[in-house]
Structures are given as C-alpha cells and as structure tokens.
Amino acid sequence: MRNEQLQEIMNEYDIREPEITFIRHNENRTYKVVGHDGSAYLMRIHQPLKEGMAGQQHTYDGLLGELQMLEHLSGWDHLLVQRPMRNRKGEMITIIEHEGKRWNSSVLTWLEGRDLQKDDVSDPVLVEKLGACIAELHKFYGSYEQEGLDKRPSQGLAYNLYMIEVIKQGLAKDLFTSSDVSIIEETISLVNARLVDSGNVEAWGLIHGDLSLGNIIMTSDGELSFIDFGFFGPGYHYTDVAMGAMMVPSQLRDTYLKGYYGNDHTGQHKLVLLEGFMLLAIIGYYVFQMENESVYAWMRERMPKLCADFCTPYLSGARIFYSV
Template identity: 25%
Template sequence: MLRSYDIDVRRMRLVQYEDNAVYFVEGSSGKDPGETALYMLRISVRDGRSPAEQNSELDWMAALVADKAVTVPAPVATRSSGKVVTVEEPGWPEPATAVVFEWIPGRASPPYGRPRVAGELGAITARLHEHASGFRPPAGFVRPSWGHADVFENGAAMTDPTARDRLREDERRTLREVCAAVRERLPEQSAADWGVIHADLHRGNLVGTPDGTVAVIDFDDCGWGFYMLDVATVLSSVLRTCRKEPGAYDRFAEGYLDGYRSVRELPPAAARFDEFLVMRDMIILNFVLGSRNAAVLSWGPQRAQGILRLMQNYLKTGEYDGHLSLAS
C-alpha cells in the first residue's frame, strides 16, 4: 500500500486493531530522503468508511491544518496527489482502503488533574466547533450523521441481529424506552447546535505534544452532529477515569467549560446535557454489541452491562452519570 506514497519505509509496527488497523511508520520522504519522517498508516479492512467518506474526512482535516484551527495529523497525498488508496491484497476477503497521515508525537490522554489541562481541552473543543461552524464542505462531501435516529433507532443495538442476540428482552425494552425519552427531550437541530463534529473526542484522542500544545487525532467517526455530543464525550471519558477521586470530575468540568467559553459560548443544547451523555454511551453500546473483534469482546460485555444499568437509572431520575446543570 505504501508504494502508492512517496515514502521509503524503514520500519513499521501495529499500534491498534479494532475497526481499523493502525500502524506507526518510520521512513523518509522522496522530498528529503536524508531526513527521518514519521507517519501513521490506517487500513480499513472490514465494514469501514467508503473511499468517498474517507476523502471527506481528509478534506476537513486538511482545512483544519490550513486554517491552523487546531493541531491535527496532516493527511499525506499519494504520488498521484490522491488521498485514499484502494487495493486488493492476497489473503484478504475484500478490497482494503488506506490513508496516511503525518505522525504527531506526544502522549495521549493528557493528565486530567494537571493545571490548565482542563481549560486547554475545553478551548480546543471550542476551536474545533468554531471552525466547523464556518466550514463550507466541498462538492461530494459525505460523512455519517450522529442524530437521534442514527444513534438510537438505526444503531446496531436496535437493528443488528448479532447485537440484539446479546441482549435480554428486558434490556431491549430498556433501550426502547431510553430511545423514546431522548427523542422527546433532544432539541431541534439548528445552526447554533449542529455541524461537523469529531464524534469520538475522548481523552485517548487528545495528545499532549512535546511543544506543550494538545493535538486532536482519529477523525474516523467525524460527521454531522450536535456540538454538545463532543462536549459530553470529553467529560464522560474523564469521569470514567477520575470517579474514585472525590470532586475531581466537578473540578475538571468547571475548568473545561471555562476553557470552552473562553473561545465561544456553549451551544443552546447544553441545557439538555444529560441526553448527550446518554447518546455518547449509546454509541459505545452500538460499537460493543455489534463488534466481532476479539479485543473489543474482551472488555465490551462488562462495559455494556454498566451502561445498561446507568440507562435504567436515567429512566427513573432523568439524570445520567456525569450530570451537570448547564445553560448556554
């Protein structure tokens, strides 16, 4: 696959394999063969995004790089100036697609308790949304939607036979009731609330770089959605990490939201924050229940049970784990 790129590969190693296979690549570029260059190769081999969807993902990332909105991995063009390579490899049952990015060095999941980290992550989220609000997609731009119907009614937990078989009848009933409750409480889509979002902005996709900035990686799920879904995703991921430390989540949330507001006001939909926490966990539930990946299935069932318990409590109280009283 890398023959399509102007890269002389010296070594590569697998970093992650869930939906995609992600490799760290060390080599040099044809432009400067004497200098070591670092890249990330992402290969989609099963149920991945289409080439058109991946091209659109890279269009937004390239715009973020060009506009210096936030630090993101810069897409690397092929020898023919394309962005997505489609190839057939011996032993693979279907064509695979590959994209290459410049590698961003640093540490994923910046420590939530370190001074200024919360505010910086909030400001980065806001800058991402500020850019999205003015982004004019090029012709042929196609990305998934993360609205209510996409996440709940048409998600794997409600439609995939494999996923449904992993649930008891009372659990399926819980999901139907949660689906109806969130549908009733979510606001209408509006320009102030809805645009292109990252859609998987958990701590692991935020990288503290050696120069002291924070980069955003892994735009594979980016698409149309409520800006508050990104906010809920960050805060939910921090909550899972710090819940045993009294007061840590509230302190982080306060700093994070202050950082966001330093760039732009919270979207009006912030008033329904609990529903976005539920939506985030429903996305995880869809991923886990619909997965056939052995690594996911090693941790997924326990995570799914925890989410279902939280959803049952949400139906009783109207509040979800990580609840905050927010207003725009």
Template identity: 25%
Template sequence: MTTVMELVAENYPVEPSGATLVRSFNNDVYRIDTDDDAYVLKVYGSGRLDADEVRWEQRLARELLNAGIPVAADVTTNTGDFVGIVEAPEGPRTFALTQWVPGSKPQPPWSDALYRSVGATLARLHAAADSFDSIYPRRTVRRGDEPERVIAVLDEGSSQRQLVQRTAATARAELGQLAKQGLRWGIRHGDASLDNIHVDEDGTVYFYDFDLAGPGWQIEDLAGAMSTEFAGPFLEGYVDERPLTEVDLTALPWLRILGHIDNLKFHLIDKPVAMGSSTLTEGWVDRGFEGLADAARDAGC
C-alpha cells in the same frame, strides 16, 4: 502480497525505513518511519468507509490545519489524491496517510490544566469545522437505528430490552424538542477523548483520528469529558473559546444515553462479528447496561 512499506513507497513521496502496527480492529493503523519523519498509515476495514468518505475525512483535516488547528496533517498520494485502494482477501480496502503529530498521549495523573487545554482546542476545532464544506459525502456520526439494532438482539420482555426501549424513546423525544430550540448541528470529531490526542512539550493539544468524524450534534463531543471529575476546567476551556447555550448543555444527558446505547451495539453486535462470540463474556456488555442505567437515573428517566 504487498507489504505495508511497499504500499507506502509505491503510493506516496515517502521512503519508509520501518513500519509498526499500532492498532488493529476496525482499521489497521501503522506508524511509518523514515530517516527524518514519521507518519500514520490507516488501512480501513473492508466496507467501512468508501473512498469518497475518506476523501471527506482527509479534506477536513487539511481545512482544520489551514485554519490553525493542531491536527494530523494529511499527505496526498503521488497522483494528488487523498486516498488509495488496496485489494485484500476480504475485499477492497481504502487507505490514507497522515503525519505523526508531535508530542505524546497524555498519561495519568490527569490535571485541570490538561482538560482546560483539551476543551479550548476542541472549541476551536468545532468553530473551524463550521465553515467546512466538501463535494464528498460523509455519513452522520450516528446512523439513527442503533437502539433498534440493540433491541433486536435482546430477549423480548427482558429488563435490558425494556431499559433500551424506554431510554431511547425518551432521549429521542427530548432531543427532538431541543432541536426545535436551536440545538447546534455541525461537524463532530466523533471520538474526542484523551485516546485521540497528543500533547507536546509546550502544552499544545493535537487531535488526530478523524475516522468517526461527521455531521452530528456537536455538544456530544463534550460528553466524555463532562462525565469526569475534570468537567469544570474542561467546560471552562471550551466556553472561553466558544460560548455554549443552555439548549446545548441540556442535551448532554440525553446524548449520553444514546452514547451508551451505541456502546452496547458495539459490544453486542460489532465486536462479536469481528472477534468472535467469546467477547460477549468479557464483562463489557454488563458494564454497558450498568452505564446506561446510571445515565438514565442521572437524566431522570
């Protein structure tokens, strides 16, 4: 079986001196070190994203970098492709290489200045992504059937099932009306959290990990930060670079509801498939329903 270092050496103009597993779940993510540089190798889970979808992702990173946005730069294979494919026992898996971004992941305590910088960088990323076009396909960030999939595994008549049914129906109806009023659709990062940034010594914010990126309501990339105590400085940083409409901001509570339902799908369906049914007793499902109930109260539904 090919080792990670062999996979890199055989497919890229890189001579690896070390490989460290950084994360393993939906994808296996490795830090690849050379004598004078560092990279990230992402081996996508079997059946997760096909080769053309990964090409879309890598091409997006390159376009953003060319536009001056600090992101993880793509590295093409020896044949000039954006992606490779490796055979595995579970089936073919796509892989891609990017440069390791400078700086490090921010650690608490957080600050207004950090969130302001993150907001400003995200705004510039969105603006640059608006002109991105690709011959490669990419699925939307949200499939659209997440509520139905969650409902299907909940007991009929249960309060939890009723909560998902009610909140999903209301959120969809409200977003449908806002879409008619100009709610902005565009390329999203898909997981624009502090977990997916580095900050260097000069305070430059670098975004990476675009495997959840795709078309969607762009304002939803702001939902996580807007639920924190740093919402004010984060929003100030964003609108200083890119104005938002009242329609965009009005959508946030409804997108937050759908985001909580997405999270429930992950913990009720996706995670048990990958890691076993014991994960259902870890408390994440209960916290997910609590979060959805809180979001529903905040939205008034």
C-alpha cells in the same frame, strides 16, 4: 499483510527505504512509518477488524471527505492535526488489493506525543484547555464548507433510532435482558424528544464524533491534538462536548464547560441535554461492538449497571451530569 506490500504503498508517496512498524488493527490497520530521512508518518489500511465495524467512513467517498477536511484543518493555525499526504498521482487515497479484496489506504503525517492520560485531566488548566480546544474545532467546522457530507457518518435523530434497533439485536444474542433493552429505548427516545422540542438548530453542525483520551495526543510542550476523525460528520455539538466531559473528573466538569462555553455554561437546559448525550455515547460503544464477540462478557456485565445507575435516574428526572 506482507511488508513488501506495505513498502509498495509507501513508494507511491516517494517515501524511500521505509521502516514500518505495526501499531494495531481495530477500525483500520495502522502502521508507523519512518522514511530514510527520518520523517515519520501514519499509514492506515482502511480494513476493519470485524465486518460489523465497517461504515461510510471506510468507503472511498467517505474516506475522501475525512481527508479533505483534515487537509483544510491542517492549514488552520488554531489547532495542531495530522496532514494527509498525496501520492504520485496527487491523490490522498491509494487503492490496494489484499486477500482478494480492494482496500483504501491513506498516509498522514506523524504527531509526536502521547495519548492523553487520566492523570492529565486532574489539572484544571489542562481541563479548561480541553474544553477550549473542542470549541476551536467546532469553530473551524462552522466555517468549513464541503460537499459530499452525505457520504460521512451522521449522528442525528435517525442514527439514535438506529441504535435502538442494534441494541435490540442483543436480545437474540442473549447479551441483554428485555427490561434493560426497554430502558435503553426509553432513554434514547427521551433524548430525541427533548432535541425536537428544543429545536437546537445552533447546536447542529460538524463534529469529531469519537472523542476519548486515546484520540487526543498531548505534545511535549503540552499542546492537545485531536486524532482519529473516522466518525467526523454531521451531528450535534453536544456529542463532542459530552464525550469530553466524561474524560474529566466530576469536580472539574464545570471548569471544562467554562473552557468550551465561556462563562455561560451553568444552564440546566444544557446540562440535561449533555446528560442525554453522555448516555448516547456509552450506548454507541455497545452498538459499535455488537459484532465483536470478545467484548460480549463485558457487555453482559455492564449493561445492567448502565441502566440501573444512570439511565433509570435520567428517565426519572435526576441529574447525572456529575456522576456518569
């Protein structure tokens, strides 16, 4: 994308003489922008690298839902997040034309800091803080009322069934064996059955939906900030809790759960459900990358290990929370 076109976008936000630096192109094209006064921003062109990566989060209404939520969350005192900018028309989305198509673009304030690293989560104090921060996010979501959530990605029972169908496409692509696909189907079906049996109404709400070390910023004073809310939408809180647990070493996972749940975190019922959501999170990565040929070799190599080391023991009733 030409620098002149990027500058035109920033002009819509009255950001003059911008210095624009390309970051990456994955789910979106992203750029760091520094204005003439030194203020920094994140510009996003919501054009996924592969067509198969496109989803509701890229549509105008879907993106608007994310930005409206972020605008409210940025005014909440308990968590530090990026704030969406409004253009000259007072809108949070600027539509552009590129390569003969129309794309949505948005601008967020910049967060100074660095991605959370593996070494960081060896600190028990930080691990407990991570759990507490996810709990604070869910607390905000519990009080947040917004229309149009049907335009956002939803990670519920129906999405889990959809994942089964996508994984089956791996057979035609010669990525997975039929036995491994069957194991994945049994695993997802068991998770769904346990959710239905237990009800878990209290665990359904809004979630980040894509927590990872790369989607958490640690500031210079040690604060944690969540970024990349592209999968924000309805889902089970277990999704975020499980994703957080997988960032943390096995010996600190109880500390992490204490941060999220408080002292009431040792119930086997919760652990069984969290184990299932850990596996769903891993399977979800395969689903998201199904059209990305650059990771096919990795997928072929890793799927048998996922099934043998984790899914099969899970199906047999073994505890895997501390080993995934």
